[in-house]
Amino acid sequence: MKKLMLSCAAMALCTMSAVADEVRVYNWSDYIDEALLEKFEAETGIDLVYDVFDSNEVLETKMLAGGSGYDVVVPTGTFLQRQISAGAFQKLDKSQLPNLENMWATIEERTAQYDPGNEYSINYMWGTTGIGANVGKVQELLGADAPLGSLNLIFDPASMEKLSECGVHFLDAPTEMIPAALKYIGEDPDSHDPEVIAKAEEVFMGVRPYVQKFHSSEYINALANGDICVAFGWSGDILQARDRAAEADNGVEIVYNAPSEGALMWFDQMAIPADAPNPEAAHAFLNFIMDAENMAAASNYVYYANGNEASKPFLEEDVIGDTAIYPDEATLQNLYTVTPYPAKVQRVVTRLWTKIKSGT
Amino acid sequence: MQRFILIAVPYAWLLALFLIPFVIVFKISLSDIALSIPPYAPILDDGIGPFFAALDFENFVFLTSDDLYWKAYVSSLRIAAISTAITLLVGYPIAYAMARAPEEWRPTLMMLVILPFWTSFLIRVYAWMGILSQEGFLNQFLLWLGVIGEPLTILNTTTAVYIGIVYTYLPFMILPIFAALDRLDGSLIEAAEDLGCSRLQAFWLVTIPLSKNGIVAGSFLVFIPALGEFVIPSLLGGSGTLMIGKVLWEEFFNNRDWPVASAVAVILLLILVIPIVLFQRNQQRQAEAET
Numbered sequence: 001m002k003k004l005m006l007s008c009a010a011m012a013l014c015t016m017s018a019v020a021d022e023v024r025v026y027n028w029s030d031y032i033d034e035a036l037l038e039k040f041e042a043e044t045g046i047d048l049v050y051d052v053f054d055s056n057e058v059l060e061t062k063m064l065a066g067g068s069g070y071d072v073v074v075p076t077g078t079f080l081q082r083q084i085s086a087g088a089f090q091k092l093d094k095s096q097l098p099n100l101e102n103m104w105a106t107i108e109e110r111t112a113q114y115d116p117g118n119e120y121s122i123n124y125m126w127g128t129t130g131i132g133a134n135v136g137k138v139q140e141l142l143g144a145d146a147p148l149g150s151l152n153l154i155f156d157p158a159s160m161e162k163l164s165e166c167g168v169h170f171l172d173a174p175t176e177m178i179p180a181a182l183k184y185i186g187e188d189p190d191s192h193d194p195e196v197i198a199k200a201e202e203v204f205m206g207v208r209p210y211v212q213k214f215h216s217s218e219y220i221n222a223l224a225n226g227d228i229c230v231a232f233g234w235s236g237d238i239l240q241a242r243d244r245a246a247e248a249d250n251g252v253e254i255v256y257n258a259p260s261e262g263a264l265m266w267f268d269q270m271a272i273p274a275d276a277p278n279p280e281a282a283h284a285f286l287n288f289i290m291d292a293e294n295m296a297a298a299s300n301y302v303y304y305a306n307g308n309e310a311s312k313p314f315l316e317e318d319v320i321g322d323t324a325i326y327p328d329e330a331t332l333q334n335l336y337t338v339t340p341y342p343a344k345v346q347r348v349v350t351r352l353w354t355k356i357k358s359g360t
Numbered sequence: 361m362q363r364f365i366l367i368a369v370p371y372a373w374l375l376a377l378f379l380i381p382f383v384i385v386f387k388i389s390l391s392d393i394a395l396s397i398p399p400y401a402p403i404l405d406d407g408i409g410p411f412f413a414a415l416d417f418e419n420f421v422f423l424t425s426d427d428l429y430w431k432a433y434v435s436s437l438r439i440a441a442i443s444t445a446i447t448l449l450v451g452y453p454i455a456y457a458m459a460r461a462p463e464e465w466r467p468t469l470m471m472l473v474i475l476p477f478w479t480s481f482l483i484r485v486y487a488w489m490g491i492l493s494q495e496g497f498l499n500q501f502l503l504w505l506g507v508i509g510e511p512l513t514i515l516n517t518t519t520a521v522y523i524g525i526v527y528t529y530l531p532f533m534i535l536p537i538f539a540a541l542d543r544l545d546g547s548l549i550e551a552a553e554d555l556g557c558s559r560l561q562a563f564w565l566v567t568i569p570l571s572k573n574g575i576v577a578g579s580f581l582v583f584i585p586a587l588g589e590f591v592i593p594s595l596l597g598g599s600g601t602l603m604i605g606k607v608l609w610e611e612f613f614n615n616r617d618w619p620v621a622s623a624v625a626v627i628l629l630l631i632l633v634i635p636i637v638l639f640q641r642n643q644q645r646q647a648e649a650e651t
Binding site for chain 1: 399516600614615616
């Protein structure tokens with residue numbers, strides 16, 4: 001009898017480990033050191049399936065359709081908030097996440113505005129949205145005193161007309177671009193008032209003929225290769241472009257600046273879908289990521305700041321010491337956050353964005 | 361009984377792969393947007409009575425309130441029509457040459473037409489990005505030839521979309537035309553020439569009408585997918601390329617408004633189905649009149 005029970009227990013264990021041996025992660029493209037993925041598999045024995053996306057909209061549609069099959073996904077704060085209210089995520093089981101103690105309280109305070117109490121998510125990376133510029137080309141066209149760190153560079157038609165010669169990309173993300181335009185004209189970037197949002201149209205209409213493309217990931221390579229000279233994009237992506245250019249030694253020098261008028265601060269949060277096939281493995285993955293050394297390795301690779309206090313000693317000097325990644329106190333004061341648009345306002349924003357992109 | 365089964369098979373096919381999906385999409389187009397999974401209401405769980413009570417045509421009315429949709433439909437129709445015409449102009453001579461080629465060459469030629477399908481569609485479209493970009497092969501080549509002084513901007517324009525569509529759908533035009541021309545009885549052309557037709561006249565009066573079925577089939581095979589095309593305009597097209605596929609994507613992904621996206625899709629289907637049905641009827645009538 002005892003033997004029988006043992007074999008039952010063994011069988012149960014077997015089936016459990018069969019369930020527990022795979023975790024599916026859906027993260028942003030170019031957003032992790034792939035060595036970490038191998039390390040996770042080696043440490044835990046769990047197979048990792050890793051897929052990538054390049055827009056919050058694509059992720060959100062998968063979440064709202066349900067049955068995505070992913071165990072861990074990485075939406076940005078504003079999107080996370082809306083998906084939580086749609087019931088897309090499950091609460092984290094904090095007993096399975098001992099590494100939570102590594103997290104950085106200052107960042108947790110800020111992410112709590114999207115996920116009260118941080119019950120559904122942990123911070124993966126955070127950063128700002130700003131201006132990447134090819135210093136040589138921009139100064140050649142605009143002179144040595146070109147406003148590399150100001151929204152004037154990308155929203156002033158006169159400057160954009162000259163820059164169009166060497167190519168400018170904007171993010172294809174209305175929820176980031178419209179707040180920037182509102183900030184430029186001195187309005188509240190987080191405004192949900194359609195009349196205020198409409199004012200962004202004028203700003204974009206003045207410069208849209210000079211924008212080569214609205215795209216959210218192509219600018220990394222385009223900047224690094226020297227195909228374009230200015231991109232309005234995400235901090236770490238532009239810093240990656242800077243490093244790729246430096247590695248290629250092709251004479252391209254890229255700088256990133258958070259706009260001096262104020263920059264959008266965003267948080268990418270890891271969360272577990274409500275219908276995740278393997279929540280246990282998902283927790284194991286989150287806990288692995290929150291390990292101080294692992295988190296530092298990820299930041300050292302992607303050039304984004306993370307929300308992990310304990311990882312700081314392991315960060316390389318060109319990450320923790322770079323104010324473009326870990327802003328100093330003055331810049332930090334100058335960063336703003338935004339909240340999700342309600343459906344009606346979202347429609348106004350999308351419509352406006354279509355008009356800006358296509359002219360109709 | 362056998363006859364019944366024979367008829368039932370295609371109808372079952374239509375029911376499963378066309379009618380049922382259409383009914384689902386149509387149902388969503390009558391629903392309202394909601395913040396839930398799935399992101400619309402009502403769903404059948406709410407009970408049959410309230411379910412039907414909550415459906416309405418509000419989303420279709422909404423489509424008329426903004427000229428974006430109308431412009432996108434018209435622009436898509438124009439792009440699809442022009443691409444189909446170009447594909448026909450390019451494809452017909454190729455099909456004609458294939459049908460006139462020696463018998464033993466034909467399987468090889470056929471293979472060459474199909475060969476591009478062995479590579480993923482996405483990779484082939486990406487390859488065009490490399491060819492058409494400012495530093496791409498085409499510009500480098502033209503610069504080297506000295507035809508142009510500075511690189512042309514082709515990528516991210518509507519021209520690139522035409523190139524992409526024509527390239528991608530060319531085999532769908534060539535194959536049906538080839539099939540029609542291959543069956544063409546050569547003695548008919550000889551008869552026409554004996555009766556005083558010039559070669560051009562014989563081509564115009566005999567070959568073209570006899571390959572009409574191939575031309576029609578090929579044109580439908582190109583026009584229909586080109587109309588709703590999303591991948592090609594989003595990879596090769598610029599921000600000014602307005603197509604209904606992109607509008608649909610934005611409704612679905614940016615606005616999370618599945619009901620309006622479904623309404624756009626239903627109208628797109630009607631735009632396609634109604635002319636095809638009318639055309640079919642016209643064909644049938646002609647066929648009956650001839651017999």
